[in-house]
Amino acid sequence: MAQGDFFLMEGIDKDYRMGDETVHILKNVNLSLEEGEYLSILGPSGSGKSTLMNLIGCLDTPTRGRYVLRGREIAEMNAGELADVRGREIGFIFQNSQLLQRMSALKNVELPLVYAGVSPRERRRRAEDMLARVGLQDRMDHMPNQLSGGQQQRVAIARALVGNPAMLLADEPTGALDQKTGLQIMELFDTISREGRTIIMITHDQHIASYARRIVRIIDGVLEEGGDTTDA
Numbered sequence: 001m002a003q004g005d006f007f008l009m010e011g012i013d014k015d016y017r018m019g020d021e022t023v024h025i026l027k028n029v030n031l032s033l034e035e036g037e038y039l040s041i042l043g044p045s046g047s048g049k050s051t052l053m054n055l056i057g058c059l060d061t062p063t064r065g066r067y068v069l070r071g072r073e074i075a076e077m078n079a080g081e082l083a084d085v086r087g088r089e090i091g092f093i094f095q096n097s098q099l100l101q102r103m104s105a106l107k108n109v110e111l112p113l114v115y116a117g118v119s120p121r122e123r124r125r126r127a128e129d130m131l132a133r134v135g136l137q138d139r140m141d142h143m144p145n146q147l148s149g150g151q152q153q154r155v156a157i158a159r160a161l162v163g164n165p166a167m168l169l170a171d172e173p174t175g176a177l178d179q180k181t182g183l184q185i186m187e188l189f190d191t192i193s194r195e196g197r198t199i200i201m202i203t204h205d206q207h208i209a210s211y212a213r214r215i216v217r218i219i220d221g222v223l224e225e226g227g228d229t230t231d232a
Contacts, residue, residue, distance in 0.1 A: 007033040012065035038193040040209035043218035091160030095175040150181035
């Protein structure tokens with residue numbers, strides 16, 4: 001796959017109307033990733049990083065510019081095609097695990113496969129395998145309120161991975177966790193990355209960002225390359 005064929009943003013702007021005023025949230029964002037990269041997007045509150053995350057995750061569309069994911073032009077897709085991209089190509093992980101409280105860990109992980117039409121036997125097998133992979137083989141039948149915050153986040157990671165997405169998009173994945181548990185989650189991300197999964201992590205925390213192989217910084221809607229962290 002040629003550079004830019006996996007993930008490419010060119011000249012991305014995002015504007016919002018607030019009364020009679022146009023507010024420019026993102027300004028000429030250019031970003032490319034190769035498959036298997038581990039990238040952090042680092043920025044303070046109000047910098048535009050959440051808006052950028054929504055565009056990357058196909059939850060919103062840019063005002064101007066071009067976004068190509070795995071060779072497909074996002075701007076050319078209709079609502080159904082965008083939903084398909086979100087369901088099949090991107091695994092979402094949020095600050096709060098957003099588990100369904102009335103479902104067990106296993107049923108939460110199975111959920112994306114239900115939407116994808118996978119048979120009950122196959123989705124159970126895949127969900128069990130994924131929970132074992134994140135170290136929760138003995139917690140599969142537990143409800144979210146029976147799990148610690150770190151365990152809940154591991155369930156969320158298993159749920160994001162179970163559909164074998166091309167890319168993981170993580171928004172402040174350790175923000176609701178204590179330092180020790182957050183470190184364990186970052187070690188899990190490192191393992192996932194070394195297996196070849198593409199990860200984009202959104203964070204305001206310099207220390208968390210440093211776990212990625214590459215950092216870009218966003219301030220006032222402008223994205224700047226932050227360097228390679230391999231030797232940091």
